[in-house]
Every structure is written in C-alpha cells, then in structure tokens.
Amino acid sequence: MERGGARQALRGLAMAIESLLAEISRAHFPHPPATPERIAAFEARMRWPLDEDLRAFFLHCDGAELFERLPDANYSILSLEEIEAATSRVRLRDKGAREAASWYPLVDCQDSDFVLVDVAHSGGPYPLLDAYHETYPREVRRIVGSFREFLERALTSGNRFFWLEE
Template sequence: MWQLLEEVSRSHFPNPPATPAQLAEFETRMGWQLDADLRAFYLHCDGATLFVPRDADPNYRILSLAEIPQVTTRFRRRDGSPMTASWYPVVDCEDSDYVLVDVAKPAPFPLLDAWHEAYPRRVRQIAASFSEFLERALRSNDHLYWLGE
C-alpha cells in the first residue's frame, strides 16, 4: 500500500492528509470502522484525483472523508430506490457513476461498480480491497479498468 500512496503523491493530485481525530469523527458519524487500506489512504491523503486535476472531469476522484456522508445521501436518493445500507460511495467516476465500498463484508472491504444505468439492479465487485482497486486504477492509464477497452 505504501508504494501506491507514494505514487499518488508523486504523480497525481492528493488532498492534504486527514488527522487521526478526523478519522475517529468520521467513524463515529458513519457507524463503521475504516479497514487498514482505507485508514492508510486517508492518513496519507484525505481524497485524491488521479491523472488529471479535479476541475478537469476526472474518471477517478477518491472522495474525502467529509464528502462521503454528503455523497451517500445524494446517491441513496438519486433514483428513489433504497441503497443497501452497507454500501458507501468512495470514488466519483463522473456522470453519476460511483465505486462503492461494502462495509458489511469482513475487512478488507470489497469495492463495487455502481454504474448509474444499472444501479441498483446490477452491482458487481471490481476489487477485493481498496489497495487492489488503487493499484489497478493507477495502472489504467485513466480508463475505468473494469469496463475493459
């Protein structure tokens, strides 16, 4: 995970790190504990944009801790259908597409594709952990790797 985080800092657009107090407040507010991968990420940078600056419509914008509750509320209301209570958006892929973390599973938490055209009828796992997701995203050349070419 540390090599991935160094790459994010070196070649992408990370936010400043979250503090341990911010992590504790987030976990209390949300009612779930970050797994080791997410904890390491947020202590390194509280969100990040991969490949292009945030204002350039990025394919991969990893949400800050403060954004997760806000986006979760919007996401759960967007089509009127109930979202599984253990799914939380962690990556904004633009155009109302998100990558969700499933906190009901044992750590490390799997990540799911929540493509707006198919959600909630079809949600599929795209990584077994945040570190797997981040590694594959960083190697994707700014393409959503789970969609293929």
C-alpha cells in the same frame, strides 16, 4: 522515470499500500491528510470502521484525483467529508434497497457514476463495487476485493476504467 515507466514499476503482484500512496503523491493530485481525530469522528458518524488500507490512505491524503484534476478526473477518490455528503445522494438513488445499506460512495467517476465500498463485513478488507447510474441499484458488480487492489489497478490503467475493459 516517465509515466509509462512508473506504470511498469507498479505492475507487481501485491504492492504495499505505502508504495501506492507514494505514487499518488509523486504523480497525481492528493489532498491534505485527514487527522486521526477526523477519521474517528467519521467512523462514529458513519458507524463503520475504515479498514487498514483505507485508514492508511486517509492519513496520507483525505481524497485525491488520479491522472487529471477535477473537473476532468475519471478517478476522484472522495474525502471523508465528500463520502458523507455523497452517501445521501446515493441513498436517494437506491430507494431503500436492502443490500445498499452497507454500500458507500468512495470514488466519483463523474456523470453520476460511483465506485462503492461494501462495508457489510466489518474489519475488511472491503470489496469495491461498480455503481453505474443507469443500472444502480438493480445491477451492482464487484470490481475488486480491496481498496489496495483498486489503487494498484487504477494507477496502472492509463486513466481508463479498468473494470470496463474486462
């Protein structure tokens, strides 16, 4: 199936996370999976549990680039280790903003722009936020209500930032 045909097949209303993960493995650049032990250690250090979709993603692949490999990837979904490292960088930018305490970098969109996961409401699904480097943390905009929805829209975006086209 051509890439355009794959996009058409993914345009269903609510794809199962398994179908989205299969598409990442088929046509994108997944990293090797995280172990359950690595996930447990991450959750203990970060003090927030992965929701069901994030857990499935990290068990399938501990990070991935969509459409292009780095350094050209618009969508670089961070590994658990990269989330930990990038959190320090983002915290320096948020200058102690109260809301930012529950925001963690999940997708590196390059040029110091991130998509954040908001873990304020434990258990999930967690919403994802646009953290544009010019306005963060003063202006943060909700993109989607879950990681699954983010993957659905990203995988059908043609490598464009779908939330900027709305």
